[in-house]
Amino acid sequence: xxxxxxxxxxxxxxxxxxxxxxxxxxxxxxxxxxxxxxxxxxxxxxxxxxxxxxxxxxxxxxxxxxxxxxxxxxxxxxxxxxxxxxxxxxxxxxxxxxxxxxxxxxxxxxxxxxxxxxxxxxxxxxxxxxxxxxxxxxxxxxxxxxxxxxxxxxxxxxxxxxxxxxxxxxxxxxxxxxxxxxxxxxxxxxxxxxxxxxxxxxxxxxxxxxxxxxxxxxxxxxxxxxxxxxxxxxxxxxxxxxxxxxxxxxxxxxxxxxxxxxxxxxxxxxxxxxxxxxxxxxxxxxxxxxxxxxxxxxxxxxxxxxxxxxxxxxxxxxxxxxxxxxxxxxxxxxxxxxxxxxxxxxxxxxxxxxxxxxxxxxxxxxxxxxxxxxxxxxxxx
Amino acid sequence: xxxxxxxxxxxxxxxxxxxxxxxxxxxxxxxxxxxxxxxxxxxxxxxxxxxxxxxxxxxxxxxxxxxxxxxxxxxxxxxxxxxxxxxxxxxxxxxxxxxxxxxxxxxxxxxxxxxxxxxxxxxxxxxxxxxxxxxxxxxxxxxxxxxxxxxxxxxxxxxxxxxxxxxxxxxxxxxxxxxxxxxxxxxxxxxxxxxxxxxxxxxxxxxxxxxxxxxxxxxxxxxxxxxxxxxxxxxxxxxxxxxxxxxxxxxxxxxxxxxxxxxxxxxxxxxxxxxxxxxxxxxxxxxxxxxxxxxxxxxxxxxxxxxxxxxxxxxxxxxxxxxxxxxxxxxxxxxxxxxxxxxxxxxxxxxxxxxxxxxxxxxxxxxxxxxxxxxxxxxxxxxxxxxxxxxxxxxxxxxxxxxxxxxxxxxxxxxxx
Numbered sequence: 001x002x003x004x005x006x007x008x009x010x011x012x013x014x015x016x017x018x019x020x021x022x023x024x025x026x027x028x029x030x031x032x033x034x035x036x037x038x039x040x041x042x043x044x045x046x047x048x049x050x051x052x053x054x055x056x057x058x059x060x061x062x063x064x065x066x067x068x069x070x071x072x073x074x075x076x077x078x079x080x081x082x083x084x085x086x087x088x089x090x091x092x093x094x095x096x097x098x099x100x101x102x103x104x105x106x107x108x109x110x111x112x113x114x115x116x117x118x119x120x121x122x123x124x125x126x127x128x129x130x131x132x133x134x135x136x137x138x139x140x141x142x143x144x145x146x147x148x149x150x151x152x153x154x155x156x157x158x159x160x161x162x163x164x165x166x167x168x169x170x171x172x173x174x175x176x177x178x179x180x181x182x183x184x185x186x187x188x189x190x191x192x193x194x195x196x197x198x199x200x201x202x203x204x205x206x207x208x209x210x211x212x213x214x215x216x217x218x219x220x221x222x223x224x225x226x227x228x229x230x231x232x233x234x235x236x237x238x239x240x241x242x243x244x245x246x247x248x249x250x251x252x253x254x255x256x257x258x259x260x261x262x263x264x265x266x267x268x269x270x271x272x273x274x275x276x277x278x279x280x281x282x283x284x285x286x287x288x289x290x291x292x293x294x295x296x297x298x299x300x301x302x303x304x305x306x307x308x309x310x311x312x313x314x315x316x317x318x319x320x321x322x323x324x325x326x327x328x329x330x331x332x333x334x335x336x337x338x339x340x341x342x343x344x345x346x347x348x349x350x351x352x353x354x355x356x357x358x359x360x361x362x363x364x365x366x367x368x369x370x371x372x373x374x375x376x377x378x379x380x381x
Numbered sequence: 382x383x384x385x386x387x388x389x390x391x392x393x394x395x396x397x398x399x400x401x402x403x404x405x406x407x408x409x410x411x412x413x414x415x416x417x418x419x420x421x422x423x424x425x426x427x428x429x430x431x432x433x434x435x436x437x438x439x440x441x442x443x444x445x446x447x448x449x450x451x452x453x454x455x456x457x458x459x460x461x462x463x464x465x466x467x468x469x470x471x472x473x474x475x476x477x478x479x480x481x482x483x484x485x486x487x488x489x490x491x492x493x494x495x496x497x498x499x500x501x502x503x504x505x506x507x508x509x510x511x512x513x514x515x516x517x518x519x520x521x522x523x524x525x526x527x528x529x530x531x532x533x534x535x536x537x538x539x540x541x542x543x544x545x546x547x548x549x550x551x552x553x554x555x556x557x558x559x560x561x562x563x564x565x566x567x568x569x570x571x572x573x574x575x576x577x578x579x580x581x582x583x584x585x586x587x588x589x590x591x592x593x594x595x596x597x598x599x600x601x602x603x604x605x606x607x608x609x610x611x612x613x614x615x616x617x618x619x620x621x622x623x624x625x626x627x628x629x630x631x632x633x634x635x636x637x638x639x640x641x642x643x644x645x646x647x648x649x650x651x652x653x654x655x656x657x658x659x660x661x662x663x664x665x666x667x668x669x670x671x672x673x674x675x676x677x678x679x680x681x682x683x684x685x686x687x688x689x690x691x692x693x694x695x696x697x698x699x700x701x702x703x704x705x706x707x708x709x710x711x712x713x714x715x716x717x718x719x720x721x722x723x724x725x726x727x728x729x730x731x732x733x734x735x736x737x738x739x740x741x742x743x744x745x746x747x748x749x750x751x752x753x754x755x756x757x758x759x760x761x762x763x764x765x766x767x768x769x770x771x772x773x774x775x776x777x778x779x780x781x782x783x784x785x786x787x788x789x790x791x792x793x794x795x796x797x798x
Contacts, residue, residue, distance in 0.1 A: 007464040011561045018563030022591070022627050049424075054561075061624050147468070148435060149428030177436070203617065210475050213436050 008043070008052040016040040019054075021061045028073030029092045029284075030060035038087055047084045049141045051077030056085055059205035072096060072285050075205045077145035079138065079272045079280050082287075093277075093284055097342040106278035106288050109345035112247075112254040118354040121244025125298045125361045127333065130240035131253045131350065133290040134233035134281045136272040137264060142282045143232060144206045151214035151230055158229045161263040162218045169256055171220035173229075176212035190223055194231050207232055207282070224249075225256050233281050233290075235260075244295065246357075250350050278342060287342045293350040294337025295357050296322055301367035302360055303332060307377060311363075314380045315356035316340055336360070352381060430454035433468070435475045442487030443698075444474035447505040461498045465491030465559045470499060473619035486510060486699050489619045491559030493552065493686045493694050496701075506698055507691075511756040512795045514702075521692035521702050524759035525668040533661030533768045539775050540658035540709045541747065545667045545764065547704040548647035548695045550686040551678070556696045557621045557646060562628070568648045569628040575677035576632045576641060583670055585634035587643075590626035606631055608645050621646060621696070638663075639670050647695050647704075660709065660771075664764050692756060702756025707767045710736055714746035715781035716774060721789050725777065728792040729770035730754055750774065754795075766793060 011019060020039050023031040034057065042053040060073025074092065076082055082089050090102045121129070136142060137157065140150050159173045174183055187193035196211045197203055219226035228236040237260070239253035264270055272280035278288040302308055303319075312319055320335040321327030329335075336357055338349040356378075363373040434453050437445040448471065456467045474487025488506065490496055496503050496516075504516050514521075535543070550556060551571055554564045573587045588597055601607035610625045611617055633640035642650040651674070653667035675685060686694035692702035716722055726733055734749040735741030752767045777787040 007559070007561075010463050011563070014561065014563035018566060019561055021562060021624060025591075058623060062622065147424070147428060147433050149424075149432030152432065153428075177439075204623075208476065209472060209618075210435060213475075 008046060008050075008054065011054070012044055016043065019043065021057070023061070025064050026060070026073070027065040027067055028060050028063070028071045029095055030057050030073030030088070031065075032095065033091045034088060042085055042088060045084050047078050047080040049078050049080075049145065051081055051084075051141070051145050053085055053088065055144065055206075056081060056088065059201055062204040063200050071201060072283055074284065075144045075207075075282050076142055076280070076284070078141040079136070081142075082277060082280065082284075089284060093287065093342065096285055097288070098340065100343050102276070104343065105275050106342055107345045108273070108278055108289070109347040110254045110257060111347065112251040114347040115247060115250055115350055115354070117358075118247035118250065118350070119245050121246060121295065121354070121357055122361050123243040125364060126244035126357065127296040127298065128240065128242050129244055129246040129249045129295050130238065131246075131249050131291065131293040132236060132238040133253075133257070133292070133346075134279070134286055135235045135237060135257075135261075135290070136280050136282070137234045137269050138272050139269050140234065142234070143230065144282060148210050148213055151210070154234050155214045155216065155229050157264070157267060157269060158227070158235060159216075159218070161260055161267070162227060164263060165220075165256075165259055168222060168252070169220050169225060169259060171218055171225070173216055173218040175216040177215070187217060190219075192217055192219055192223075192226055194228055197232070202232060205282075225252055227260075232283070233286070246293070246295065246350065246354050250293070254346070285341065289341050289344075289346045289349055291341065291346050291349055292337045293353045294320075294335055295353070296333055297336055297357055297361065298331075298333050299336075299360060299364050300332025302364045302373075303329070303334060305363075305367070305373070311360070311377055312336070314378050315359070316352050316381050317356045356381075425458065430457045433457065435471070437475070437478075439478050440474070440487070441479040441481055441483075442474050442477070442485045443506045443509050444471050444487030444502070445479075446509060447502055452501050456499055456501060459498055461492050461494040463492045463494070463555050463559060465495060465555070467499055467502065469558065469620070470495060470502075473615055476618040477614055485615060486697055488698065489558045489621075489696050490556055490694070490698070492555045493550070495556075496691060496694065496698075503698060507701065507756070510699055511702070512754065514757040516690045519757065520689045521756055522759040522762075523687070523692060523703070524761040525671060526761060527661070527665040527668040527764075529761045530661050530664055530764055530768060532772055533659070533664065533764075535658030535660060535709065535711075535768075535771060536775055537658045539713070539778060540711045540771065542654065542656050542710045543658060543660040543663045544652065544654035544709070545660075545664055545705065545707040546650060546652040546654075547667075547671070547706075547760075548650050548693070548700055549671070549674075549704075550648045550694050550696075552684045552686045554648070556648070557644060558619045558696060562624055565624070565628040565644050569630065569643050571678060571681070571683050572641065572643050572649055572674075573630070573632065574681065575674055575683075578677045578680075579634070579670070579673055582636055582666075583634045583639055583673065585632055585639070587632040588630055590629040590631070593630075601631060604633075604637055606633055606637075606640055608642055611646070616646060619696075639666055641674075646697070647700070658709070660707070660764070660768055664707070668760070700755055702754075703758070703760045703763055704755060705760050705763055706751045706755075707764045708734075708749055708751030709767075709771055710747055711750055711771060711774065712747050713774060713778050716778045716787075717746055717748065719777075719781065719787070721787070724789050725774070725787075726750070726770075728790050729773060730766060730793045730795075731770045731774075 020036045046052045055077055056074045059075060065071050094100055137154055140154050197208045215230045217228055224241050226238045237257055239249045241249055261271055279290045281290050316339050317336050318339040321329045322333050322335055338353050340349055363376050366373050430453050434450050460466055469491055470488045473489060479485050507516055551568050554568050611622045629644045631642055638655045640652045651671060653663045655663055693704050695704050730753045731750050732753050736747055736749055752763045754763060780787050
């Protein structure tokens with residue numbers, strides 16, 4: 001948020017108790033972790049670009065959360081946030097990412113050939129396959145914090161990089177603020193268009209400022225690879241197609257990412273990455289791979305099985321409705337994707353999706369025949 | 382923009398080059414950022430004002446009409462003593478392009494000094510919004526002597542309720558867009574302490590939004606007193622809903638005809654209201670209550686933000702001067718169908734709203750009719766204009782009932798534009 005360092009210095013005139021937020025009714029990772037003492041320790045710090053602890057936590061203060069859904073409740077404003085506010089981020093990261101320690105190292109593996117199988121998910125059940133991640137461009141601050149000038153520079157650089165792609169990646173950029181009605185309709189029909197964020201989780205973190213300035217969508221002519229510019233992250237990279245060839249989706253994902261990264265590096269603006277946190281993104285929940293690989297799959301019987309949620313948990317997968325996060329499933333069709341982001345590689349996470357979905361489709365078929373699936377319930381992965 | 386981009390890709394910033402060599406550990410990240418182009422000074426040269434100037438081509442609000450690249454360049458790097466910036470003031474106007482038919486203001490003040498530090502932007506906006514009022518050359522009259530009001534009791538066959546509201550800001554504390562939690566809590570403390578000193582017909586109590594019981598909440602809703610967390614993007618994009626409901630609350634007297642909102646869109650909103658048509662009494666209570674509250678905060682060393690150029694200082698420039706909206710809920714079944722209705726309201730310097738308040742539609746034949754103006758005329762003048770105007774509207778309604786014709790009145794005098 002553009003409150004930054006200067007206003008922060010003024011706030012230091014007031015006592016810690018006076019400034020410490022009231023988190024008594026809150027249920028999010030930030031509220032669990034941020035004590036008054038920690039707040040007192042962090043409040044006079046700022047990153048070099050002027051992002052402060054209040055900027056980090058505002059979204060968590062404004063959104064107390066739900067007893068059943070544990071949101072993160074904080075964001076990074078730049079790469080250095082995760083270092084300057086380590087005391088706050090490390091325990092949140094540990095809690096959110098299965099015990100990941102400050103000393104742990106994250107493995108990146110975008111070598112699609114390491115994936116086993118994945119090209120034979122039954123298209124009678126698996127309607128579509130998709131892999132997405134985010135990337136932040138080094139040298140710029142992140143969506144909660146960046147100025148219009150920075151956001152436009154990110155867009156300009158991204159467009160240069162993307163429009164230089166060729167072959168299967170040849171495509172076009174559609175800036176949100178100047179697209180025609182016809183283009184808009186087409187992008188909606190293709191399920192590509194992203195909207196101005198309405199979720200208060202995002203708006204309270206300052207991510208919708210100046211909409212739609214500097215925002216846009218790029219996609220290849222085949223409509224199988226697309227990039228969102230300046231939505232919740234600098235870039236969201238998505239590879240998708242109908243039916244169940246996750247292997248192909250992942251191949252295109254890895255190849256495309258690599259090509260894009262090369263171009264950014266040539267311009268001295270590689271992606272934000274380090275060996276502890278992997279790819280650095282706005283929300284701590286997306287650190288590591290930032291990868292959500294998933295399918296839309298028909299599981300009308302399995303989804304009503306009493307052990308469905310337990311099965312997902314053991315497979316390290318999560319379910320969502322077909323509208324994406326925070327939506328309900330329609331007609332027994334679920335969005336099934338990996339739950340992990342940090343501490344395992346891209347290949348490993350997509351492998352879990354491939355293996356897990358394959359197993360669940362087998363279970364669905366068994367249930368269709370009226371057979372039991374109890375013996376198929378997997379061990380915890 | 383092309384220029385800054387070329388500078389980026391041709392940049393010889395050693396920090397950036399280091400980063401591209403894959404110095405990926407976090408420690409190196411922190412080191413290189415010390416000299417990175419992201420520091421405040423560096424940003425100024427990499428991102429000159431022209432790079433940051435908002436795209437306002439599709440916008441229709443007072444800020445977009447007034448903000449030129451030259452003004453932006455001059456003001457972008459200034460800060461108020463509380464370190465509030467121009468970009469923060471205009472964010473709401475950038476994020477809400479507006480509607481071709483409705484011209485919103487599009488900017489807010491973060492503190493009292495905003496109106497001075499960013500005068501090059503605020504002055505033309507004030508002029509635009511307040512009928513040509515020029516803060517550089519004109520002074521605003523304050524007059525809270527309710528005894529001067531004449532003909533202030535309306536025919537209750539038509540007027541269902543009467544209400545006067547204004548806002549007051551506590552000098553020395555930042556306004557809702559900018560305030561920190563401690564400042565907001567201080568506003569609450571100052572105001573609630575003062576209100577506890579009110580006596581007689583003004584004796585009352587405070588209900589903190591965060592602590593009220595379900596029952597209290599329901600009662601306040603039934604009384605039409607409760608305010609909600611703002612959902613209008615005009616307010617949320619101006620950072621006014623932060624930390625909700627911390628330090629927000631409602632105070633009202635036991636008679637339920639005098640109430641104060643704490644830390645909603647302004648530090649305080651002061652409201653006097655009652656059923657029926659006795660606007661004079663509503664205004665008397667309003668003035669008396671305001672004076673008493675002011676006295677009580679003076680006793681503790683505080684005062685309201687006020688100056689003779691701009692009158693009472695409030696968050697939105699549209700509420701400067703008196704911050705006063707005096708209005709009635711009035712039934713005008715015949716007049717509202719007359720094609721001259723809008724013109725009559727215009728000339729009387731009145732506005733109509735639905736009975737749900739701003740941006741709502743009227744239900745049936747009942748309208749919320751109130752004064753348009755806020756700045757350049759005193760409270761007494763504005764309430765008298767409202768009184769005279771409503772009496773005129775009722776007269777028109779009565780004539781139309783009898784099948785007589787009505788006249789569009791001549792326009793009330795304004796300042797020169």
